[in-house]
């Protein structure tokens with residue numbers, strides 16, 4: 739078990755946002771967190787990564803209570819990519835190398851540099867290595883922050899809508915890469931997504947959030963037209979083209 743979330747609740751001063759959230763994931767899981775705008779998906783990721791302090795509940799990473807780990811220890815275990823990332827005047831290579839920060843004592847080692855190069859290669863970003871982040875397109879910047887989280891070599895990746903500003907090819911590529919690293923490196927990923935087709939095609943676990951609570955959780959069996967309709971208020975039908983499942987609003 740990589741992550742176990744127990745009875746989590748978080749309120750903003752004027753409203754309760756998430757409540758009674760409990761689930762766990764294992765090595766190799768790619769969990770898609772789904773739900774309408776404002777359902778509480780980003781808040782959940784922020785509570786897991788301690789960006790926000792939940793009012794109730796606990797988060798365990800392996801057997802450690804996340805709230806008791808130092809920031810550095812937490813950063814070795816969790817790679818988090820927020821929905822909106824600042825784009826500073828840093829080169830792509832340096833931005834990715836920053837992912838190694840929790841491991842670096844005095845200066846980056848040969849291993850840190852090799853990991854940064856490897857991740858750039860995996861994401862097809864090598865030719866961008868010396869370009870500045872603030873001179874890249876939104877989608878290119880998004881790939882770079884995902885690369886930085888991968889360079890961190892965490893046990894758990896938390897990605898908040900990682901494909902939202904990517905074109906079709908890059909959406910598929912990034913989803914494939916997440917799936918591949920999760921399986922090959924025996925880590926886990928929790929990914930908030932709006933594209934049900936991408937989720938159903940690449941993820942293997944699903945958390946459907948409605949009004950801050952878990953409406954349904956499990957494998958592909960929970961992605962039924964009934965559950966989707968109850969969560970999104972849209973009637974859908976699910977069919978297959980070859981092996982690929984597709985969700986079609988009707």
Ligand SMILES: Nc1ncnc2c1ncn2[C@@H]1O[C@H](COP(=O)(O)OP(=O)(O)OP(=O)(O)O)[C@@H](O)[C@H]1O
Pocket residue numbers: 750751755773774775776777778779780781782
């Ligand atoms: N800083 C804040 N102060 C008060 N309320 C907030 C704040 N941030 C988010 N909220 C509210 O909390 C609720 C959940 O927000 P959250 O960002 O977690 O939703 P989400 O499911 O990630 O939405 P989206 O799909 O649009 O990104 C929303 O109603 C939102 O308006």
